Every structure is written in C-alpha cells, then in structure tokens.
Amino acid sequence: MVAPPDNDVLWARSLHHSHSGSPALVGVSLGVREGEILAVCGPRGSGKTTLLRCLSGQLVAQQGEVWFNSSPVHTMSPLLRERLRRDRFGWIDPEAALVPELTAWENAALPLLLRGSHRGAKTAAMEWLERLDIGECARKRPHALLQAERQRVAIARALVTTPSVLFADEPTATLHRADRAQVLRTVTAAARSHRITVVLATHDEDVAALADRSLTLVDGRRVNSLANADAEGRAECSLSA
Numbered sequence: 555m556v557a558p559p560d561n562d563v564l565w566a567r568s569l570h571h572s573h574s575g576s577p578a579l580v581g582v583s584l585g586v587r588e589g590e591i592l593a594v595c596g597p598r599g600s601g602k603t604t605l606l607r608c609l610s611g612q613l614v615a616q617q618g619e620v621w622f623n624s625s626p627v628h629t630m631s632p633l634l635r636e637r638l639r640r641d642r643f644g645w646i647d648p649e650a651a652l653v654p655e656l657t658a659w660e661n662a663a664l665p666l667l668l669r670g671s672h673r674g675a676k677t678a679a680m681e682w683l684e685r686l687d688i689g690e691c692a693r694k695r696p697h698a699l700l701q702a703e704r705q706r707v708a709i710a711r712a713l714v715t716t717p718s719v720l721f722a723d724e725p726t727a728t729l730h731r732a733d734r735a736q737v738l739r740t741v742t743a744a745a746r747s748h749r750i751t752v753v754l755a756t757h758d759e760d761v762a763a764l765a766d767r768s769l770t771l772v773d774g775r776r777v778n779s780l781a782n783a784d785a786e787g788r789a790e791c792s793l794s795a
C-alpha cells in the first residue's frame with residue numbers, strides 16, 4: 555500500500571464497486587487538493603453517488619483505496635469511518651432528510667449537538683441559516699417549510715461543523731432554477747472562505763461550471779478531467795488527478 559501525495563486531501567486509486575453484480579465504478583482514480591471544488595459529472599446511473607459514498611467512507615469499495623489526509627479510509631473499522639464522517643465530513647443529499655420533531659435551527663445545529671458542542675451550536679446554526687437566507691424560518695418545523703427551505707436547512711446542517719470535506723450529491727436538484735444558482739453560490743463562497751474542500755456530484759453543466767475542476771463518469775469509468783478556467787472566485791487550480 556503506497557501513501558498518496560501529501561498535497562491531496564482526498565485521494566482514491568482504482569476503485570471498483572458493483573451493486574448486486576452490476577458495475578457502478580470501474581477503476582476510478584482521483585485526487586482532490588485542499589480547498590478545491592471538484593465537480594463529478596455524468597449522466598444518471600454513471601456512478602456519481604457510488605463514488606461519493608466510497609470517498610466519504612459510507613461504502614467500502616470492493617477493490618481500490620481511499621485516503622483522507624494520508625490515512626487509509628478503506629482499511630478503517632466501521633466505527634472509525636463513522637467518526638471520520640461525523641467529525642470531518644459534511645454530506646448533502648438531493649432531498650433534505652430532516653428530523654420532523656426539531657425546528658430548523660435545531661436540525662441545522664444537530665451535528666454540533668450530537669458531538670456535545672452545545673455552547674455556540676445555536677449561534678453557529680443561526681449564522682448558516684441567515685447566510686442561506688432562511689433565518690426567519692429558524693423556529694419552524696420541517697412540515698411548515700417549503701422544499702427549497704428544507705434543502706437550505708440541510709445545507710446549513712452540512713456546513714455547521716465547518717467540515718474538511720463537503721460531499722454534495724445533486725444538492726440543488728429539487729430547487730427552482732433561480733434558487734439553485736443562489737444556493738450554489740452561497741455554498742461555493744462559504745467553501746472558499748473556510749477552505750472547505752467540496753466534491754459535488756451533478757449532471758448539470760451550469761452547476762459544474764462553479765467548480766475549479768470537473769471529471770466525468772460514464773458507465774462507472776472516468777472519461778476526462780477539465781480545469782474550469784472561469785470558475786467564480788476559484789482558488790488556484792489543481793490538476794492533481
């Protein structure tokens with residue numbers, strides 16, 4: 555087992571994974587630099603979600619390696635992987651799964667509350683809700699929120715711990731076009747200002763254009779990697795993959 559390059563926060567080598575015998579990832583390798591925003595593009599069923607789940611330690615690929623900050627994720631115990639996800643990663647799903655009994659701010663603060671970081675949890679959650687333009691919804695429960703508002707709460711929850719890496723799986727797929735651009739700009743600006751590395755799965759070219767770099771999967775295989783010359787406010791471009 556050879557350790558990855560020091561300057562990649564996340565690194566994967568030759569990932570292979572099948573679901574019930576049908577291949578979802580076929581030899582995918584990549585590296586992501588600290589603070590980089592990488593878009594993982596590809597049509598439906600091309601393996602984007604499976605790749606994000608392998609990189610974040612939710613799933614261990616049947617073959618291949620995943621490293622986070624020079625630690626092998628693929629050989630970690632389930633408990634260590636869970637801790638890694640809780641302490642260092644944020645995750646946004648296409649549709650918000652919020653706790654119905656909790657208010658918006660309590661949902662957003664949940665990762666901090668679960669860590670036992672009660673002090674400052676509400677302030678941090680409120681700051682993210684304000685930044686995502688839903689501060690006035692803080693006391694509402696999910697059933698009283700619009701779908702777009704629920705998704706913003708889920709985004710606030712993913713950012714509230716200031717994770718090292720944010721995994722965003724089609725984070726704006728359920729939003730209207732106008733909402734989509736604004737939410738994505740907020741997320742990418744927040745990531746850049748806090749040096750959060752982002753791995754963003756999308757099949758939308760407009761979304762991918764906000765990243766520093768994009769790679770494309772087709773039928774579970776990597777077909778290219780492009781630096782986005784005009785990504786907004788981008789950090790220095792990484793060509794490490």
Ligand SMILES: Nc1ncnc2c1ncn2[C@@H]1O[C@H](COP(=O)(O)OP(=O)(O)OP(=O)(O)O)[C@@H](O)[C@H]1O
Nearest residue numbers: 573574577578596597598599600601602603604605
């Ligand atoms: N839990 C599962 N059980 C069986 N097959 C699965 C499972 N998850 C994914 N697949 C299959 O694996 C392949 C890759 O799916 P994946 O969800 O990773 O792709 P995707 O690019 O994220 O697609 P989408 O844009 O539709 O979410 C697809 O053929 C999909 O049907």
